[in-house]
Amino acid sequence: MGKEGKADSSASWQSIRDTIMARIRAQDYAPGELIPNEVDLAAEFGCARATVNRALRDLATTGFLDRRRKAGTRVREAPRRKATLAIPLTRADVIASGARYEYRLLERKRDMPPPLVREHLKLSGSERLLRVQSLHLADDVPHMFEDRWIVLDTVPDIEDIDLTETSANEWLVRQAPYTHGTMEFFAETAGGRAQHLVCAPDDPVMTMIRVTWLEAAPITLAQQSYSPSHRMRLDL
């Protein structure tokens, strides 16, 4: 019974991953320590090295292992757990919560960006910008207010789009996927957005600022403020 070791004796990469994970959890493989190399593990599990590689690679991306060529694989001292955050797509999120989604375009015009926006988008000064303000509602209740700046030099096509039906975000996500970007969020008072979010000006709201790029060219800066009651949820 050598050749026919199919799905029977052979271990799946998931089961190997789980076994290694159990050893980490039980501290058989202690924090900071090297674990056996792929060849040895493959021998132990009676599988191909590629299978062990897949398992260890998975644990490395999950943040439990550190791997370096020649240096080997070691258990992270402080496992930096990673959660996958799906970038909010307001329409989908609202609908998924079982509510009716509504989108209202509040304003759309060419405008000069304030210094803070210019800095975030690293603008030289000559770029043409479109500013779009919108309100997103869930079951007729204000859910999120968005104040967005779009760099027309990077995505000129959006100038001809009717943004009263489709939100700028939805168009951009489909038509101009970014290569990279940054996101930051923080708490602040509602301030002037209170009228849109139907709350008091000094109510605390969570604001998210997202800046996205197409290679070196800035696409857009979106500042989204959620209604005070909103909670962002995430599975680990």
Added chain:
Amino acid sequence: MGKEGKADSSASWQSIRDTIMARIRAQDYAPGELIPNEVDLAAEFGCARATVNRALRDLATTGFLDRRRKAGTRVREAPRRKATLAIPLTRADVIASGARYEYRLLERKRDMPPPLVREHLKLSGSERLLRVQSLHLADDVPHMFEDRWIVLDTVPDIEDIDLTETSANEWLVRQAPYTHGTMEFFAETAGGRAQHLVCAPDDPVMTMIRVTWLEAAPITLAQQSYSPSHRMRLDL
């Protein structure tokens, strides 16, 4: 020149991924459409199917493609971009920001959990709980206030640990890695935490509630409130 196609004519899975990505971006592969199957793509790129598989798998986990056996691979209508959020490890975060880190244990005692905590941890009522409150500082300035409940039935060992030096989180991360959990964050007023965070009671702060589990057993609920000036940053 058939057999010797080594690193020369053969494409790497990253380059194939990038090529496919470019086609999605250029809408050569339009949203919602099927793309060629792995065998055809492998033929086109002159590589093995496994290599194409790796590339497509990567794009699927990034959220650009949907893959189903027999059904094939299609471009997502609304690419749900995913960002990797590293769970905050306060000590590491503060030090990485170039500041001096300090940790202060404020309180540590057995306590009865309020209904909200009981609900989050799905407690039956008989569990023994440890409550730990702590303050984390960056360059002597309050950075984050933590109010944590630990289920002693799940992690009894922590009862013997001196939490004046090591924070509960650091011990738990090392000694009792969770299998899964939930995280939610929102904005609220500082309230009673104002004295610890050195701000006004009605200042907006960002609060994160994290609940973690070891399989079916609840480990801990941590409520962390950051100083008003704090911004959570994330790369996309």
Added chain:
DNA sequence: GAAATTAATATGTATGCACATAATAATCCT
């Protein structure tokens, strides 16, 4: 003895093949 060169090693990835699995399409039977 310090610097440069060379060897050794663990992971990273590509190939060709085989079989597993899920989902759809085609066919058969009554």
Added chain:
DNA sequence: AGGATTATTATGTGCATACATATTAATTTC
């Protein structure tokens, strides 16, 4: 025709092998 059975198909994964690449360790050279 309708429901159950049987192909068919695309992705998922495993294996053995080979070579690539990054690092570290050993060795040589000056």
